[in-house]
Amino acid sequence: MMLNQTMVFLILGMIIPIVVGTFPGKRKLSDLHEQEIKLRLKQLNKPAIKSIHSPDGDIIDCVWIYDQPAFDHPLFKNHTIQMRPKSNSIRDETGGNKTYIIHQLWRTKGECPENTIPIRRTTRDDLIRSGSIKNYGRKSPPPTIYHTDGVQTEEVHEHTCVYVDYGQFHGSKSRISIWKPNVLRTREFSLAQTWVVNGDWDTGLNTLESGWQILHALYGDKNPRLFAYWTGDTYQETGCYNLDCPGFVQVSRHISLGAALNAFSTYNGEQYDFLLTIEKDQETGLWWLKFETYLIGYWPSFIVPKLAVSARKIVWGGEIVYYSRGQGTHTLTQMGSGHFAEKGFRKAAYFNSLEYIDTSNYPITPSPQHLEATVTRPECYNLMVGSSQRWGTYFFYGGPGRNPQCP
DSSP states (O other): OHHHHHHHHHHHHHHHHHHHHHHHHHHHHHHHHHHHHHHHHHHHSOOEEEEEEOTTSOEEEEEEGGGSGGGGSGGGTTOOOOSSOSSTTSOOOOOTTOSSOOOBGGGGGOOOOTTEEEEEOOOHHHHHHHSOSTTTTOOOOSSOEEEETTEEEEEEEEEEEEEEOSSOBOEEEEEEEOOOOOOOSTTOEEEEEEEEEESOTTTOOEEEEEEEEEEHHHHSSOOOEEEEEEESSTTSSSOEETTSSSOOEEOOSSOOTTOBBSOOOOTTSOOOEEEEEEEEOTTTOOEEEEETTEEEEEEOGGGSGGGSSOBSEEEEEEEEEEEEETTOOOOOOOBTTSSOGGGOTTTSEEEEEEEEEOTTSOEEOOOGGGOEEEESOTTTSEEEEEEETTTEEEEEEEBOSSBTTBO
8 A cells, every 4th residue: 555655646746837837838839829919919909009999899090091901011112192093084073962971970979080090909809819919800812721629620611702804994983782691690781882803713813803891700790891802813912801911092081991891781770781882093094992082092003913914803792701611501691681682672682883994994884695694502592683763783692602502
C-alpha cells in the first residue's frame, strides 16, 4: 500500500508541473491573438474627428477624407480625390414623386462634418465572429468546402438573376426594393444587388457590386444594410466589402457603406426601394457608385483592370448563401421577401426601372425578351420578368428556401 501511494505521489509530481507549465504557453498564445486583433483594428479603424452612436449599436466614425483606407494602397500614394465625375453624362436624378426618403439609421443621431467621410467602426467582436482576422471583410474564394466533425460542409450559392451579356457596358441602374428576410445562421446571407462584370472564372473575374444585404457574420445583426464589394481576381486575393480594404474611394459624408438602412418593406404593407447606379466616367475611367442622389464614391480602374475599358456583363438579382452538410436539407434562409415571385407587388421583392448604360453613357432599358435569366433552384427561389409604363422593365424574385417542393 505504501509503495502504491509513493508511486501515486511521484506520478502526480511529474504531471502537475507539466499541466501547470502549459498555462503560460496558452496565455502567450492568447496574448499573440489579442495583439493581432489590436493591430488589425488599428489598421481598419482610422482616427475619428467625430463619432456618432447609431440606434442599432453601430458606431460611425467621421474620418478625414484623406485618412480613409483607400490611401493604404501603394497605388494611391499621389492620388487626388475626385469629388464629382468630370463627365457631364453622369446626371443628378431626383427622387421623383416619392413621399419617403431612404437613408441610414445613424443619420438620426447626427452627421459628419465637411471633408470627412462616415465609416462604420469595426469591433473586436466583428473580427472574432468573422472567423478570420486576416481575411475580415472578404468573401470566400469558390469553391469553398470545409471539413468539420468528419463531415464535408460546402458553401452553396443560390441565385435568381437577370442579365445582359457579351456587350460593352458603362454601368447599371435599377430601383431595388428593401426587405428583411429571415437568415437562419450566422455565416449565411441574403442579398439583392447589381453586378458589373468583366473577365471570367478561369482567367480572373473582375466585379463591382452593390445593393443591400443581411450578413450576421460581418455586421453582428440581421438588419438590411447598404453594401459594396469588388474583386480583381475571382474573389481570391483582392477585394472586400465596403471600406474593409484599400480600393474604394469614398467622397460622401452622408452615406456609410455597411450601415443599416432606415426602412424596409413589409408583406401587404408599405414598400420601400432605392435607386442604385454604378457608372463609368468617360473622362477619368473611374467607376462611380450612387445611392439615390448621393454620389458615394468610386472604384479606380487600376484595381479592376479588366473593367478599364468597359463591362461585358450586367446582372441584377438576389442571392443567398448557406452551408450544406452531406445530403442534408436545404436552408430556411429566405431570399427577397421570403415569398415567391408570383405573389406580386406588396408581397414579393422586386427590381424595377432596369437600365444598362452604353459606351456613350446613355441609359437603355432592356426589353424582357432581351434579358437572360439564372435561377439555380426554382423550387426554392424564383423570378418573374415583366414591363410596364410606370416601372419600365422589372422583375419580382425570391422565395422561402426549404418547403415541400424544396426539401
